[in-house]
Amino acid sequence: MRDCPRSVASGKAGRCGGDPKERRGIVLAASYAAKQQFGIYTTMPLTEAKKRCPSLVVRPPDFAFYREMSHRLFQWLKRFSPVLERASIDEGYLDMTGWASTAHPLVVARQIQHGLLRQLSIPVSIGIAPNKFLAKMASEMKKPLGITVLRKRDAPHVLWPLPVEQMHGVGDKTAKKLQALGMRTIGDIANADRALLEQAFGVYGLRLYERANGIDPRPVDPAAAEKWKSVGNSTTLPRDVDDEQELRAVLRKLAESVSARMKQKRVVSRTVQLTIRYHDFHTITRSQTETAPLQTADDLFLTAARLLKKHWDGRPVRLLGVAALHVFDEREEGKQLDLFHYEEEEKMEELWKTIEQLRTKFGDRVLRTGAELMSSVHSVRENSDV
Secondary structure, eight states: OOSGGGOEEEEEOGGGTSOTTSSOOEEEEEOHHHHHHHOOOTTOBHHHHHHHOTTOEEEOOOHHHHHHHHHHHHHHHTTTOSOEEEEETTEEEEOOTTTTTTSOHHHHHHHHHHHHHHHHOOOOOEEEOSSHHHHHHHHTTSTTTOEEEOOGGGHHHHTTTSBGGGSTTOOHHHHHHHHHTTOOBHHHHHTSOHHHHHHHHTHHHHHHHHHHTTOOOOOOOTTHHHHTSEEEEEEEEEEEEOOHHHHHHHHHHHHHHHHHHHHHHTEEEEEEEEEEEETTSOEEEEEEEEEEEEOSHHHHHHHHHHHHHHHOOSSOEEEEEEEEESOEETTTSOOOOOHHHHHHHHHHHHHHHHHHHHHHHHOGGGOOOHHHHHHHHHHHHHTOOO
């Protein structure tokens, strides 16, 4: 696949259900040739992808087919070990402890690889390692159809020379922050001052340090996928609050926290749940389901604020909670973004970052969104005698 016409990208085009003839849409997945030869990557606008490769073959996604193939893939994997953790629609971890006596892990890996290719026409890359982080890193090293063994003792000469952005779990923003601290390779993280990492990233900084040194105590958990059916956060207020704007400010913080965790887990949701616990400990939960998947702090906040407006009876509140229910992999059924919406969300990320910096410095009320102001106006009108 060296020539441009054979490069393939999967794209989703706005409201037209993935019509590749549409001008709008983003890349959901790309072939190795498209990635390596033309720099096409996931979430790139289709217009930009076609500029880089004018004869790019664009295929609309078929999520029902993807779900079926995912089910068949994991059913195949269960034959080799019952301790299977599904990490995403097309990734998983198998714990072979106790099963290695039947066959060497390399033999099992080849059986898995050849079987999936023969029966489902799915090429997979496999990493063999003593823990999940090293296995994930190993699986990325030889694609397609690669099998890589990575031991903890291999980390200094295999992992440490790699740039920080190639470390599993490190996104663009984290990579830039690490680089600003003078850490450009995984080895720099492994040999960094733990206190500095904790100061810069909190508990996540300590995890980065451990992962860079090949340490990952997480077990392969077959129930892990079920544990993330919802993502939520709640807070007990320092005092009982009956002021709507104060409650909305709390909702904003909660929505931002939930959004950050959803992005980290790469999940979206259509249903937002609000929990209200009153001063007398009476607790209610109310939810609302939207037509489009939600993930941004703004979307989560606006839905939660509508629920608060509708269901809060005005009594003092002791606790508030916001949760995204029935979450699912963002790649499984992504939000239908046209080019304008995609660029708009990119700009909004920077806007929210600036707003948070101002709020941190001057307080939560220094800036308020238009939606918040309009809600306040509606509140005044509803409570007015005019």
